[in-house]
Amino acid sequence: MFTRPDRRFYRAAALLLVAAAAFVIATLVIGGGPADAETVEPVAAGTSTATLVIQNVINGLAFGVLLALAAVGLSLIFGTTGLSNFAHGEQVTFGALLTFFLSTNEQVTIPLVPGSFTIGLPLWLAAIIAVIVSGGTGWLQDKLLWNPLRKRRVAVLQQMVVSIGLSLALLNMLQWWMGASRHRLTNASGGRITFGDFYIGTQTLMSVVIASIALLAVALFLLKTRLGRATRAISDNPALAAASGIRVDSIIRLVWVMSAALAGLGGILLALFDNGAGFDSGARILLLMFAAVTLGGLGQAFGALVGALVVGVVSEVSTVVIAPDMRYASALGILIIVLLVRPQGILGTKERVG
């Protein structure tokens, strides 16, 4: 299912650009709704709707890239195993909270271990360790849970309900560990870069650059390496891949490690973008990740990127017209509309899906 970007890709991308432009123009025309005054980061009062929309597009693209990084693992796992993993949101949270745990100067605790202590590593080191440990949880999960389930030939839908149970367990474990409050990874305000009427936070810019590099690395891995080719082969046809000598189980193990690590990294960068993370920040964006993956076409690795950019831009730009506390609702609404007209997603091939 992972194809090289070909004509179809460019056609879809062009279509998407036109759609996005139409959306922006439509917002400009309708624009200036009740929410102007209370957007998340209001530009100086008195700016025109056009400026506001473009600023929101910038924020939305940044959010979209980070969302894509968090969601690409969801897409990889779906592609290779057919599982819609509802516990993916908790992997995202885990990366962010572990980074906080390792780098904060506050007292931290571990459940069931009495006493508190401070670790206080530098942020970059904490983040690297958190990504590695996240990958480790992916390995462990596949080793202890998913691989045995596949061996027992448990149906995919049954596995999906298992992942829901896992999500519920992990979410509450995280709350037990870190409490219900939000935690900031860094207190530095970072400042912002302005160009003309628009700006982007330095922290956000750095997060976006790191995320783009990671996404590029994933793309190169899938397209250029033998392991990446093997992964795509399994997505296309697991039985055939096994018959041609690909070790399906080890590749799937690798996919789990990769997607958990990417989710962890995505969580850290989203926490920087969002000024903090709580025990439920991954759960909050789980549906946006599903929307991104489904929009792009379930199981299409590059689809996750396209879908996430759409979700990011739509949710941010919609705040121009509707109240900011409903912006995620608009992204989920887009998901339902796209499924109506193009159920295979933007990049998906036209095949019978029901």
Add this chain to the structure above:
Amino acid sequence: MDILINALEQMFTPATAAFAIAAIGLNFHFGLTGLLNMGQAGFMLLGMYGYAISIREGLPMWLALLVAMGAAILFGLLLGWPTLKLRGDYLAIVTIAASEIVRYVGRSNTLVDVTGGSLGIKGKDYKGPLEELSPFPDERLSVGPFTYHGSASDSWWLRVVAWSLVALLLLVFWRLSNSPWGRVLKGIREDEDAVRSLGKNVYWYKMQALIIGGVIGALGGVIWAHGSAVVADAMGRPTTFWVWTILLLGGAATVLGPVVGSVVFWAALSLVRAVAKEFIPESILPSTAIEPFGLMLVGIALILIVVFRPQGILGNKKELAFHA
């Protein structure tokens, strides 16, 4: 001893009945038809809003109930229309997304005059009509170790109404699941293509199941609202997952499964909390951690049920409802 009485009490609360009703609805979706509705909380929330807002605006109770059910029917049509032709997990993703949209819109400040925003609608705005029907006296009554108010809010009267509704819906489920109509649904669950080749309109049958289950979910929401209040955030994704745990615990596609599941679920959760509070020292498990600790066990229980006993307590292994 108090712990046991408390657990016994939990078995028959209006909330337990409300979850049993929502699980009966889900049993139409998943147990009979194999539909993965991950948005049962959305149906419940719509029912609550439809009922509470109608009564607050002065409609009589029977009309408010019709509004609640009508909202669920519309929601079911809207969700089923694009997704029932697609693969099962599409329905799962769309229903969960749609029920979150309902919650986001309900708690949004934009509609604070209608839905009360994130604070919700207060009980006194909508509980009146049902409580006026109560034949019980307007005071606290004790039967054995249990003491509740006769008719107000979390009362004996509400318990009687809620569990009568549960009994009625069980009867409906039992009759419908053994009717020719129910057999077609089971056929769709087992092999959709076979049923289609017999000339049945599979899409329309699935739609009917989705709507009936959703309407029952909305009734569950109304009962729940009478026991506490209408608050959007109480009907988030965890609620849907609890309903699933209850159905799978009791046994999907069985008549009594949802009720057994709900009773066992709430009693066990209460027992776990009480025992954890009583016997694990504060230094190891602080009191703020008891709630997440209990819910973490719910998640683990869900995993174990699905892996080791997917047919639940009452279910029949031959009638497993999981088909890929």
